[in-house]
Amino acid sequence: MAAEANNVASRSSLLLALRAAARTALIAFGLLLPLIAFRAVHDIRNELVLETRWPLFAAFVAIAFAGRLLWELLPRESLKIRLAAFARAPGQLLSAAAACLVLANVLRLAAKSLADTDAAIALAFTYLFAFATFAFVIGAVGAWVIRRYPAGTETGRQRRHQIGVGLRTGALGFLLVYPLMLFWLAGSQGSIKWIDNFGIQILIYVMLGWGLNIVVGLAGLLDLGYVAFYAVGAYSYALLAKSFGLSFWILLPLAGILAAFWGVLLGFPVLRLRGDYLAIVTLAFGEIIRLVLINWVDLTNGYAGISGVPRPSFFGIPFTDGPDGFAARFGLEFNAIYRTMFLYYVILVLALITAYVTMRLRRLPIGRAWEALREDEIACRALGINTTTTKLSAFAIGAMFGGFAGSFFAARQGFVSPESFTFMESAVIVAIVVLGGMGSQIGVAAAAIVIIGGTELMRELDVLKAIFGRDFDPTQYRMLLFGLAMVVIMIWKPRGLISTRTPSVFLKERKAVSGAHVREGHG
Amino acid sequence: MTLLRVEHLTMRFGGLVAINDLSFTAERGHITALIGPNGAGKTTVFNCITGFYKPSEGRMALQFGDPAVWDEIEALTERGQRGLECRAGSLFLLERMPDFLVAQKARVARTFQNIRLFPGMTVLENLLVAQHQPLMRASGWSVLGMLGLPSYARAERAAIEKARLWLDRIGLTERADDPAGALPYGAQRELEIARAMCTDPVLLCLDEPAAGLNPSESAELARFLRTLRNEHAISILLIEHDMSVVMEISDHVIVLDHGVKIADGPPDVVRDDPKVIAAYLGVEHDEVSQVEAEVGL
Ligand SMILES: Nc1ncnc2c1ncn2[C@@H]1O[C@H](COP(=O)(O)OP(=O)(O)OP(=O)(O)O)[C@@H](O)[C@H]1O
Ligand SMILES: [Mg+2]
Numbered sequence: 001m002a003a004e005a006n007n008v009a010s011r012s013s014l015l016l017a018l019r020a021a022a023r024t025a026l027i028a029f030g031l032l033l034p035l036i037a038f039r040a041v042h043d044i045r046n047e048l049v050l051e052t053r054w055p056l057f058a059a060f061v062a063i064a065f066a067g068r069l070l071w072e073l074l075p076r077e078s079l080k081i082r083l084a085a086f087a088r089a090p091g092q093l094l095s096a097a098a099a100c101l102v103l104a105n106v107l108r109l110a111a112k113s114l115a116d117t118d119a120a121i122a123l124a125f126t127y128l129f130a131f132a133t134f135a136f137v138i139g140a141v142g143a144w145v146i147r148r149y150p151a152g153t154e155t156g157r158q159r160r161h162q163i164g165v166g167l168r169t170g171a172l173g174f175l176l177v178y179p180l181m182l183f184w185l186a187g188s189q190g191s192i193k194w195i196d197n198f199g200i201q202i203l204i205y206v207m208l209g210w211g212l213n214i215v216v217g218l219a220g221l222l223d224l225g226y227v228a229f230y231a232v233g234a235y236s237y238a239l240l241a242k243s244f245g246l247s248f249w250i251l252l253p254l255a256g257i258l259a260a261f262w263g264v265l266l267g268f269p270v271l272r273l274r275g276d277y278l279a280i281v282t283l284a285f286g287e288i289i290r291l292v293l294i295n296w297v298d299l300t301n302g303y304a305g306i307s308g309v310p311r312p313s314f315f316g317i318p319f320t321d322g323p324d325g326f327a328a329r330f331g332l333e334f335n336a337i338y339r340t341m342f343l344y345y346v347i348l349v350l351a352l353i354t355a356y357v358t359m360r361l362r363r364l365p366i367g368r369a370w371e372a373l374r375e376d377e378i379a380c381r382a383l384g385i386n387t388t389t390t391k392l393s394a395f396a397i398g399a400m401f402g403g404f405a406g407s408f409f410a411a412r413q414g415f416v417s418p419e420s421f422t423f424m425e426s427a428v429i430v431a432i433v434v435l436g437g438m439g440s441q442i443g444v445a446a447a448a449i450v451i452i453g454g455t456e457l458m459r460e461l462d463v464l465k466a467i468f469g470r471d472f473d474p475t476q477y478r479m480l481l482f483g484l485a486m487v488v489i490m491i492w493k494p495r496g497l498i499s500t501r502t503p504s505v506f507l508k509e510r511k512a513v514s515g516a517h518v519r520e521g522h523g
Numbered sequence: 524m525t526l527l528r529v530e531h532l533t534m535r536f537g538g539l540v541a542i543n544d545l546s547f548t549a550e551r552g553h554i555t556a557l558i559g560p561n562g563a564g565k566t567t568v569f570n571c572i573t574g575f576y577k578p579s580e581g582r583m584a585l586q587f588g589d590p591a592v593w594d595e596i597e598a599l600t601e602r603g604q605r606g607l608e609c610r611a612g613s614l615f616l617l618e619r620m621p622d623f624l625v626a627q628k629a630r631v632a633r634t635f636q637n638i639r640l641f642p643g644m645t646v647l648e649n650l651l652v653a654q655h656q657p658l659m660r661a662s663g664w665s666v667l668g669m670l671g672l673p674s675y676a677r678a679e680r681a682a683i684e685k686a687r688l689w690l691d692r693i694g695l696t697e698r699a700d701d702p703a704g705a706l707p708y709g710a711q712r713e714l715e716i717a718r719a720m721c722t723d724p725v726l727l728c729l730d731e732p733a734a735g736l737n738p739s740e741s742a743e744l745a746r747f748l749r750t751l752r753n754e755h756a757i758s759i760l761l762i763e764h765d766m767s768v769v770m771e772i773s774d775h776v777i778v779l780d781h782g783v784k785i786a787d788g789p790p791d792v793v794r795d796d797p798k799v800i801a802a803y804l805g806v807e808h809d810e811v812s813q814v815e816a817e818v819g820l
Contacts, residue, residue: 357669364675365651365658366665368644372652375641382573382639383653383722384627503645505679507687507699511645517704518643 017072021065028064035480036060175348179341188337195337197456199344200412204405205452207351209432209444211401214358216430217439218367219394220374220520222279225266225286226429229259229399231293231421233406235300238309238416248312248411252404259403260396262289267395271388274377286426293418305417312411314342343412350408354401355441361397363504370394371439371504375519428452435489437496438520446497455482524590526551526758527572527726532581534567534782541567543782545581549726549775554752554759556769556790559779560803565762566636568779569728572760573633574622581618585629587725588612627656632724634715636731636762642704646695646714649703650686651679653721658682689717693747709740713747720751726758727751733765741765745772770794778802 037057043049178199182191212226236255240246246254270281293300300306313319319339332338361367369390372380380387410416432451436443458478493499499515527549534542541564549555557565570576572583584596589612599607599616606615606628615629625631641649651658659665661678690696693713698706703714712732719727732748733741745768751757752772763769769776769790776793778786780802786793793799 360669360671361665364662364665364669365655366662368648368652369655371644371648372641375643376639378575379635379639379641380652381575381622382626382633382635383655383718384623385652385655386623386627501643503648503700505647505651505683506645507647507683507690507696509700511700513643513645513702514705517702 014073017069020072021069024068025061025065028061032057032060179344183337183341188335192337192340195340195344197459198453200340200347201456202449202452203344203347203351204409205429205432206445206448207347207354207405208402208429209436209448210351210354210358210441211398211405212429213398213433213436213439213441213444214361214370214401215394215398216433217444218358218362218374219370219391220438221391221394222275222430223282223395223398224279224423224426224430225282225284225289226398226402227421227423227426228266228286228289229263229402230406230409230425231289231418232259232262232399233403234410234416234420235293235306235406236403237407237410238306239299241310241411242306242308245310248310248407249315252407255407256400256403259406260400263395263397263399263402264392266399267392271391283423283426286421286423290418290421293421300418303418305415305419307415309410309414309416311339311414312343312346343408347408347412350404354404357397358441366390366393368504431486435486435496437493437498437500437515439501439518440496440498443496443498450485451482454485524551525549525593526585526587527760528582528584529568529572530582530584532568532571532583533579534564534571534576535579541782542571542578542779545779545782545784547777547784547787549758549760551587551758552752552756553774554748554761554772556761556763556773556776557779558763558766558769558776562781563779564782565779566730567782569633569730569760569762572617572625573631573728574617574620574625578618583617584614585617585631585726586612586614587630626722626724630723630725631728632719632722632726633728634712634719634730634732636734638708638711638715640703640711640715640718643702645700646690646703646706647683647686647699649714649718650689650721651682653718654682654685656722686721689720693717709736712736713744716747720755720757724757726760728760728762730762731764732761733763733768738767741768744768748772766794 037053039051039053040048041051179191179195182194208226208230211229212223215221215223215226233255236258237248237251240251240254241248266282266285270278273281294302296302311319319336319342362371369380369385370393372383372385373387373390373394377387380390409420413420428451432447433444435451436445436447455478458481489497495515500512501515501518502512503510525548529548530546532542532545533540545564545568547555557568559565567576571578571581582600584593586593592607592609592612592614595607595614596616599614604616605619605624607613608628613629615625617625617629617631620629626633641652644652658675658678661667662675663672667675687696687699690699693710693716695706695710695714695717698710703711706714712735716727716729716732729748733744736744748759748761749772752759761769761773773790776786776788776790777784778793778796778799785798785802786796788796
């Protein structure tokens with residue numbers, strides 16, 4: 001009897017799972033049909049023709065079906081418990097990490113031995129598994145720390161604090177040696193891409209995220225036009241450096257001040273707007289700045305942009321090949337990597353300054369007023385806080401950091417054009433702040449690494465070619481995966497990666513405030 | 524001695540007259556209660572006094588320091604100025620000031636009918652936001668504070684000390700580091716009053732502080748308000764529906780109905796006023812005397 005009932009139950013659960021998987025496959029079919037099955041290409045006569053990619057499309061739908069089926073059939077609750085138990089034992093963790101590495105190596109060798117795969121794909125496998133191992137170890141160690149040192153006890157709190165300080169010092173140390181380590185590991189040719197794309201690029205967005213975090217995360221003013229201040233900073237540097245020959249170090253603060261000025265200018269008309277209305281007007285402001293840059297051809301050279309923007313020098317010593325160049329002065333052989341390394345350290349310092357200033361401001365009355373504004377503007381006014389100046393100061397300081405980042409961007413590229421300041425950029429920066437957890441600096445940094453690092457990594461993922469065939473170009477799917485990742489994070493952590501808020505002062509102990517109480521402002 | 528003088532206050536929302544030609548005074552060191560049935564216009568009076576609404580007509584003057592400055596009121600009104608601050612005393616025409624200046628300069632603090640705390644900030648942070656103005660000055664408008672000068676650290680310690688005193692008084696010291704939104708309802712009401720007191724007000728406007736409290740909590744609140752008045756030389760303007768609280772602690776009661784003042788006097792006089800009873804029962808007042816006669820009162 002019992003066995004029969006069991007049988008029936010498992011059969012009906014299989015049926016349910018199949019039905020769910022079929023539904024998922026249907027949705028994937030509908031969504032992906034226009035995205036993947038058809039592609040517009042130029043044929044030999046340069047005419048636009050529709051090309052179909054049925055096998056690739058079928059592969060995607062099949063993956064959706066199989067994934068959902070697996071997910072439904074997985075004993076999820078017991079899996080969770082087993083995973084938790086697993087993460088509790090450090091010995092098991094280490095063996096798992098070791099197993100991951102061994103597996104990665106085996107796969108690498110296997111991929112190498114296959115006739116039609118080349119070394120690049122094998123290398124990509126190695127990267128992927130090294131990355132997976134790294135992420136796994138970090139997550140497991142975090143889980144272990146939380147379990148081993150519970151927050152409720154005195155010693156647990158102390159140890160957690162120590163571990164936190166240790167982690168922060170470790171992260172800072174890693175950031176400091178990152179380019180040197182790469183240079184040592186991969187040589188000047190191999191490392192330049194990694195320092196530039198994964199170091200400088202991510203740090204620019206970390207800085208932009210931290211700047212916008214003041215406006216959106218702390219003051220609760222949803223600003224969708226933040227890229228305007230980035231553009232103001234970039235064009236200020238490009239124009240002033242080209243026409244007056246001023247140095248990067250003079251123009252950096254100047255660009256920040258100009259951007260702050262524009263921040264106040266934007267702030268005035270939108271003071272009375274809240275929520276969606278504020279978002280729409282700031283969005284329009286961003287577009288206005290971009291359109292002005294396109295159409296004021298006399299000043300900005302329109303779409304063509306400004307090229308030949310002076311590159312930053314090492315406090316007066318240019319990074320050029322020649323007797324006066326940086327390499328010659330310091331008795332080194334000329335190499336382009338020195339400039340890249342220098343730029344890396346400049347943006348690292350700029351980003352750290354942003355973080356430090358924000359952290360300090362948050363503990364001053366002005367920072368508390370920003371957060372109070374996010375929580376309840378009417379109550380602020382009843383307490384005698386001038387909400388006008390408070391909002392304007394948030395706009396100005398946020399814009400200032402955007403301006404700094406902009407002038408750095410112009411100096412790094414040596415070229416600026418309106419192309420770089422589209423709404424997409426604003427959207428990415430807002431996404432970084434929202435995904436990070438509004439107000440949390442660590443969260444914003446993590447989100448920038450995930451989003452920017454992830455999109456950059458898509459360029460590197462040749463491993464997908466092994467699955468989808470040779471002519472599969474992963475960079476084409478960047479936006480698709482980007483959107484998918486956003487949806488997943490928003491389901492898994494609707495308030496961002498770090499949803500708790502750290503109080504600015506405390507009487508007895510600093511207890512994180514649960515995100516459930518914190519308002520999201522938007523006004 | 525008069526602290527607040529409201530003269531011919533009228534507030535219209537389109538065709539609706541929420542307050543109609545209301546005049547009253549609030550004395551220094553008194554608890555003045557403002558009562559009336561739902562929709563009588565009590566909250567609107569508060570919003571006018573605290574600058575959240577700009578009244579359609581009328582004058583509202585608040586004075587502290589030397590009462591001699593009252594003599595300046597006509598001259599001020601003539602000159603179109605919003606107030607006068609001199610060493611002897613200050614006089615403000617509230618209808619001319621924006622809300623945050625009413626709180627900052629005229630030192631009027633208020634609470635809200637539906638509690639408005641900063642729920643995601645801790646209890647202590649709520650009390651520090653209330654001390655924004657002095658702390659801002661101590662931090663040199665953030666510049667000196669950024670440099671980490673010890674004078675700001677000292678000011679912040681003093682502010683925390685003051686917050687702790689108020690927390691001790693309302694018995695919330697243990698929960699200082701918890702988010703305000705996590706407190707039980709009654710504690711949130713008390714915290715809102717403590718937060719208002721942290722701004723060092725001369726006039727405290729409380730909009731239904733006993734709403735949602737049980738009888739013993741209401742009694743405790745009444746005691747608390749009385750000690751506030753006695754020990755801090757503060758004047759209180761109180762909107763309250765709980766008549767036990769009103770009759771117990773107020774020195775003066777003003778009754779509003781449909782935006783019009785229908786009674787004004789000490790609590791025991793107002794309580795027996797047939798017009799007041801009629802307004803609360805929702806009938807004409809001659810009907811009340813008729814009924815009273817019938818039951819033999
Ligand atoms: N901003 C506004 N716009 C339009 N009408 C308003 C506004 N504020 C208040 N009113 C109206 O004014 C009248 C008085 O409202 P008010 O809130 O002052 O009453 P109240 O005496 O506080 O009542 P309660 O005891 O219910 O709090 C009501 O009819 C209300 O609808
Ligand atoms: Mg009311």
